[in-house]
Amino acid sequence: MPLEAVPAGQASDGRGLVLFVPTIAVPGAPTAAELNAGTVKPLTYSLVPDGFRHATTENVINSGRYTLKQILELPGTVADTLEVQYVNGSPAETSLTEGVLGFIVHRLGVPNETAPAASQKVDVIPIRAGVQRKVAPTANTELQKVQKLFVTGPVQRDVAIAA
Template structure:
């Protein structure tokens, strides 16, 4: 078997905050580039874009069987962001200022395309409707920068591999 090609993670993820989307399943290039949209990619730490999926199990036992079967049950997506914090500069503190407690909007993430490439029609992106939790300033440590960690509550249907429209 030939080894399949892999895509490096470094520099190949773009993460934006978008205030509103007319159709979250098909965000448009115009919406992603709107003046109210924020490019968070260079604020989020290299390990700071955390999405998880918790999928519950439905047990399906039958009287006639000694086996226990299962089926997929409810699921929950979760997101946490960790980003740099520069309290002395509004120009360099965009992520922190974008997410005051209870702020709403969308996180849109494009995977596997160089960060520098502009949004384009037919890009695939994950779209999460969010409400910001309380920001928590992380403890300072030697040889590090100041950071904040913040839970983003997923407030509705999210879309994996949504197609960006023109």
Template sequence: MPEIPSTPSDGNVKVLLVPEIADTSAPTVAELTGEGVIDISCYLTGDGLNLTSDQAAITDERLCTTQVFEKPGRKTNTAEVTYIDNTNSAYETDSNEAAETLVEGSNHHIVTRRGVSYETEIESAQKVSVWPVQAGMQRDVPAEANSVTRTMQKLFVTGNVRQKVAVASAA
């Protein structure tokens, strides 16, 4: 079997907070690069993007067999982020967009793009995942030695999550 290459995740993930997306199954380049879009990739800690999906199983037991069969059931998507929080520091004015944007109760679309260098601009046909969310309360991460000031926040999923959808070029 030939060796199968892999793509490192370090430096190859972009995470955007997008205020509005008309069709989450086909977000446009304009929507993902327009006014109001906040790139929070560099605010997130290395383990600070926790977007998870799970699917329940529906058991399908039959009188005629000793096996229990399954069918796919409801899906559950959860989101939580941990990010650098520069509140009250010398960096608050120009480097605190994650904390200032993810105000409790605010609505956003978390858009992730993986497998492409972070520096690469969003282009049509790239695959992204779109998570419509409402920000929960901000929780301070306890201070610890050799660390930075961080905030954790649950993001409540408010609509259908679209995984690996192509970015559309049309506005």
């Protein structure tokens, strides 16, 4: 058997975009117009380096059988959480006021300066913004806030932007 070929990787630097989008008519098919509207707020460079914390947990259903020594597994419910951390005075702070509803759109693999366009893949996360909490200041750091964004509906993963 021949050795496995090493696939080419892609650097993540400069290839991640985070947007706050107030309105998306069909979250499973956001349009380029919706993602480029004047009401959309780019948040990417408001965030600190580890400031976009989207996690997905898939629960397990244990499935036993009569006299079977092994427990089988089935996929269970899925839970998404999202927390952001950003510098004070940034668009994230002014856009994500407590209680605001909208969508966080996350795109990877495309240069940041490239506008959202048809066929690009994005995740669409419906949110309600929680309380903006101050991060304790430390030497040689910027003032920051951290905020829970409550996931309010199904997360759309790797959906193509419609024309």
